[in-house]
Amino acid sequence: GAVVSQHPSWVICKSGTSVKIECRSLDFQATTMFWYRQFPKQSLMLMATSNEGSKATYEQGVEKDKFLINHASLTLSTLTVTSAHPEDSSFYICSAILGGAITDTQYFGPGTRLTVL
């Protein structure tokens, strides 16, 4: 299957700082990338969908100014958690998709574990 990478794999930061997480599709050009967060023992919750060169579409209840998404190229999307607080501590996972057909598989990155002290 296709490979999606995330960096960093884990990060610990102080409350009030901003954290940037990168998501890259390594062997294909992704038309769309998705950002999820997952709390312990829970399912994945979609935060936003982004297409290269356009603004991200955020799910209801997700603060746009808090979670900044930039999709600069067909292989790179970044999620910046601005002014992070302990409640933002979570597992953030991105995924990428090549096409727009219903059959196209979403390939997931390995995730980034964020801990805000």
Next chain:
Amino acid sequence: AQKITQTQPGMFVQEKEAVTLDCTYDTSDQSYGLFWYKQPSSGEMIFLIYQGSYDEQNATEGRYSLNFQKARKSANLVISASQLGDSAMYFCAMREGRSGFQKLVFGTGTRLLVSP
């Protein structure tokens, strides 16, 4: 209403036995896709198998097969000959034909534990 329902929070199976993980879905779309993903303790989501709503045959991928019953709106995952490495969380997910940008909706997951 929940789009994807996984009623089994946890399942136990002995090595080499088969196990079925349940998944039911709710949609009014005629065109949709159903996916199963495995999430080991390391956290990555591993794609296992896909079933399209128009597929007449049940999907199979190695030891994984999907028992697709369209009228009942169920898409159960069957793992044959379980291995210790199959211990993980398993998520069922659906993509609806009319949803923008092909987003997936996930169920709450089932934790599978394979014992020796």
